[in-house]
Amino acid sequence: MKINIRKRIIVKSTLMVFAFFYATLTFAQHSTPWNVPEAAKLKKNPYPSEEFSLDRGKKSYKLDCIRCHGAGGKGDGTSSGKLEKTVADLSSDLVQNQSDGELYWKISEGRKPMPIAKRTLTDDQRWDIINYIRTFKKTQ
Ligand code: HEC
Structure with a gap:
């Protein structure tokens, strides 16, 4: 029982970390200036x-x-x-x-x-x- 809860916490935090990086990446793509020489x-x-x-x-x-x-x-x-x-x-x-x-x-x-x-x-x-x-x- 205890192990299951711990597992769930691990899965949830992993997902949150991924979601955070995905959001940052998407945001960065939109805001990067497109510099032309x-x-x-x-x-x-x-x-x-x-x-x-x-x-x-x-x-x-x-x-x-x-x-x-x-x-x-x-x-x-x-x-x-x-x-x-x-x-x-x-x-x-x-x-x-x-x-x-x-x-x-x-x-x-x-x-x-x-x-x-x-x-x-x-x-x-x-x-x-x-x-x-x-x-x-x-x-x-
Ligand atoms: C697969 C989809 C796709 C195709 C095919 C495509 N474009 Fe684009 N185009 C985009 C996207 C998405 C952006 C925005 C890219 C960015 O801001 O990083 C863009 C940006 C541009 C821009 C720059 C606009 C600015 O912000 O200054 C021009 C100009 C342009 N496209 C012209 C063309 C021309 C001409 C063609 C054909 C030779 C073409 N595109 C083919 C998806 C496409």
Whole structure:
């Protein structure tokens, strides 16, 4: 009988310790700033935002980004509910106020659960996607 109580206490405290670490980890993920090197921020998009680039960007976006970020970039794609993090809203000022270079760097490097796009997309494809996601900007 006594042993059982002790066991229960051990199990409960172990669970509490795990819950605490899990919460800390989740909190840390949300609050970690995503620092982009200054030089990367200044990189210019080699492609003007013209039909050709936008069409190509849209195609790549549909293949590689839409499942998380959604058709309008709001972060409401079909996979978004299954992730441990909130998917960024690409139409938000927070994203739209960043330079092309900054977005390019983030997309290229990725950050879990977002994949590392430089492994799967060419430079051109990534710059075209940036032109395309600029079309999500809210117009007021
Ligand atoms: C598996 C889901 C997933 C896919 C696929 C994905 N993303 Fe993301 N994306 C995320 C999540 C989650 C975040 C937030 C990451 C963070 O803050 O650590 C994010 C963040 C971003 C950001 C940064 C926003 C900020 O806070 O500055 C940009 C830009 C972005 N994604 C664009 C894209 C583009 C473009 C693609 C396609 C090439 C893509 N993502 C594919 C899930 C995804």
